[in-house]
Amino acid sequence: MSLDVSRWTIDDVQEALRSRRASAQEICAATFARIATENPKNNSFLTLTEERAMARAAEIDRKVTAGEPLPPLAGVPLAVKDVILTEGIRNTCASRILGNFIAPYSATAVERIEAAGAIIVGKVNCDEFAMGSSNENSAFGPVRNPHDPERVPGGSSGGSAAAVAAGMAVAALGSDTGGSIRQPASFCGVVGVLPTYGRVSRYGLVAYASSLDHIGPFGRSVKDAATVLAVIAGRDPLDSTSAAVPVPDYLAALDDPVRGFKIGVPREYFAEGLGSDVRARVESGLAVLRELGCEIVDISLPHTEYAIACYYIIATAEASSNLARYDGVRYGYRTPESASLSEMYRKTRDQGFGTEVKRRIMLGTYVLSAGYYEAYYLKAQKVRTLVARDFSRAFERVDAIATPVAPSPAFRIGEKTADPLEMYLSDIYTITGNLAGIPGISVPCGSVPAPADGGSSDGRKLPVGLQLLARHFDEARLLRLAHQFEKARGEV
Amino acid sequence: MRITEKDVLYVAALGNLELDAAETARFVADLDSILSYVEKLNELDTSAVEPMAQVLYDAPETLTWRDDHERPGFPQEKSLANAPERGAGQFKVAKVIER
Numbered sequence: 001m002s003l004d005v006s007r008w009t010i011d012d013v014q015e016a017l018r019s020r021r022a023s024a025q026e027i028c029a030a031t032f033a034r035i036a037t038e039n040p041k042n043n044s045f046l047t048l049t050e051e052r053a054m055a056r057a058a059e060i061d062r063k064v065t066a067g068e069p070l071p072p073l074a075g076v077p078l079a080v081k082d083v084i085l086t087e088g089i090r091n092t093c094a095s096r097i098l099g100n101f102i103a104p105y106s107a108t109a110v111e112r113i114e115a116a117g118a119i120i121v122g123k124v125n126c127d128e129f130a131m132g133s134s135n136e137n138s139a140f141g142p143v144r145n146p147h148d149p150e151r152v153p154g155g156s157s158g159g160s161a162a163a164v165a166a167g168m169a170v171a172a173l174g175s176d177t178g179g180s181i182r183q184p185a186s187f188c189g190v191v192g193v194l195p196t197y198g199r200v201s202r203y204g205l206v207a208y209a210s211s212l213d214h215i216g217p218f219g220r221s222v223k224d225a226a227t228v229l230a231v232i233a234g235r236d237p238l239d240s241t242s243a244a245v246p247v248p249d250y251l252a253a254l255d256d257p258v259r260g261f262k263i264g265v266p267r268e269y270f271a272e273g274l275g276s277d278v279r280a281r282v283e284s285g286l287a288v289l290r291e292l293g294c295e296i297v298d299i300s301l302p303h304t305e306y307a308i309a310c311y312y313i314i315a316t317a318e319a320s321s322n323l324a325r326y327d328g329v330r331y332g333y334r335t336p337e338s339a340s341l342s343e344m345y346r347k348t349r350d351q352g353f354g355t356e357v358k359r360r361i362m363l364g365t366y367v368l369s370a371g372y373y374e375a376y377y378l379k380a381q382k383v384r385t386l387v388a389r390d391f392s393r394a395f396e397r398v399d400a401i402a403t404p405v406a407p408s409p410a411f412r413i414g415e416k417t418a419d420p421l422e423m424y425l426s427d428i429y430t431i432t433g434n435l436a437g438i439p440g441i442s443v444p445c446g447s448v449p450a451p452a453d454g455g456s457s458d459g460r461k462l463p464v465g466l467q468l469l470a471r472h473f474d475e476a477r478l479l480r481l482a483h484q485f486e487k488a489r490g491e492v
Numbered sequence: 493m494r495i496t497e498k499d500v501l502y503v504a505a506l507g508n509l510e511l512d513a514a515e516t517a518r519f520v521a522d523l524d525s526i527l528s529y530v531e532k533l534n535e536l537d538t539s540a541v542e543p544m545a546q547v548l549y550d551a552p553e554t555l556t557w558r559d560d561h562e563r564p565g566f567p568q569e570k571s572l573a574n575a576p577e578r579g580a581g582q583f584k585v586a587k588v589i590e591r
Binding site: 101211306327341378424 | 499500503504506507508509510511512515518519522523525526527529530531532533534535536538541542543544545546547548558566570571573574575576577583585586587588
């Protein structure tokens with residue numbers, strides 16, 4: 001029987017290499033065999049990099065044979081969201097406007113995982129320019145949830161989450177601007193981490209909303225996500241927003257006790273709108289934390305109800321500015337039909353961008369336009385201060401905060417596309433973390449029955465995540481808590 | 493309706509987007525609904541609140557300054573590699589002077 005690596009963790013890869021049970025090339029080949037059977041079902045990969053991956057795997061095998069020390073991600077098959085540049089590889093941002101763009105350099109996060117021995121197997125699908133909550137806004141078709149092909153994987157990093165959930169990569173990189181790592185992690189039953197703003201360099205991440213964008217890891221376990229985070233975290237002179245804060249040893253502290261931790265449960269996150277099945281799962285998760293010796297404390301984050309309005313002003317304003325660079329001049333798509341430069345700009349952008357991207361450019365341009373700046377953008381920035389202050393006050397009393405990740409499990413493809421506002425509202429529990437710039441994690445918290453909404457998927461189980469949030473740069477505590485939660489909960 | 497077709501066409505021009513009739517109609521409705529929703533921010537008195545333009549945490553002010561060393565940029569060939577149209581070492585575009 002051929003090698004099956006579809007449930008392997010990073011430790012499994014390392015152990016196999018050290019014991020010579022499998023070579024990096026065999027692990028890599030087994031991963032591409034898995035991709036060949038699974039990817040047609042869920043459309044996660046936009047570009048496969050098999051030749052490059054096999055060459056790098058051969059390099060790892062050479063190290064193994066020579067008895068050289070193996071770096072922390074040696075031979076680990078890893079998928080990268082198609083908004084994070086990898087030199088020489090096509091980077092589409094799931095957009096027609098960058099359909100033929102070859103990245104001229106690598107993101108710092110990519111350089112770091114490759115220097116740590118990871119094998120990039122391909123670039124994965126997402127919502128166009130990371131704008132969406134369902135992966136339905138891709139110019140290359142939606143990703144399907146590995147737990148139910150009629151449902152979305154979440155978004156925007158849907159391909160990253162689905163690739164890890166379907167065993168097509170051991171880990172993945174994604175980006176999170178309003179929940180785009182945590183929500184798909186929840187929908188696909190994997191672990192996803194939003195690092196603190198400034199923890200991971202964004203050099204080489206195609207910008208969507210610069211004051212809210214983060215790069216972070218996905219894994220099938222908290223330990224795997226922690227291992228990847230440890231590799232990509234830390235100051236990078238190429239990103240002036242990356243912080244010169246030391247990176248602690250996340251792995252060393254994973255098993256330290258969590259007894260006595262105070263966990264805040266914000267009552268606003270359990271109010272109207274939260275599905276009853278999801279609520280029950282999250283409450284059972286809180287019981288697990290209690291069994292671990294944590295003290296559960298009722299807290300209030302009073303400005304929660306303003307977070308979505310605040311976010312969709314700030315994010316779209318920044319997006320309208322960041323996306324002004326796509327004009328058909330230096331790279332990407334250019335309309336074949338234009339008589340003048342200004343017509344070329346307009347037609348290129350109209351033909352190159354999808355509807356949601358245009359919607360956000362329109363909204364962002366509107367709120368920044370003359371006469372509206374103070375009423376919308378400045379107002380939203382002030383409300384952002386209030387949202388962030390809610391968290392800093394809460395963290396004076398508690399060590400971490402526990403909440404649902406999303407109000408529902410994965411919804412059906414097409415279910416929310418008619419009303420953009422309804423789609424935006426589903427981001428309520430994750431957007432606040434980006435506004436405050438604090439770290440968060442989605443860790444699997446069991447499953448719920450698929451809602452009886454017709455179709456063939458009734459009776460299936462859908463995963464649900466628990467979100468944990470912590471103070472700025474307190475990822476170590478977050479990962480430790482999540483790791484022990486994961487162990488204590490077991491497979492439910 | 494607070495947003496009119498005229499508003500949408502004006503904003504589209506600012507954003508260098510050429511919308512067709514169907515998109516224009518859709519964005520009138522979408523922008524109207526989203527902008528009505530964000531009105532709720534006006535329930536909050538923020539007259540004494542500082543705007544948050546950056547994520548702030550406890551750190552020295554010069555934390556992220558770096559030394560001003562020169563470093564190599566992209567060579568011309570690499571810079572032009574993704575150009576839709578190029579010539580004589582430059583990006584080529586359509587006629588700039590329109591009249």
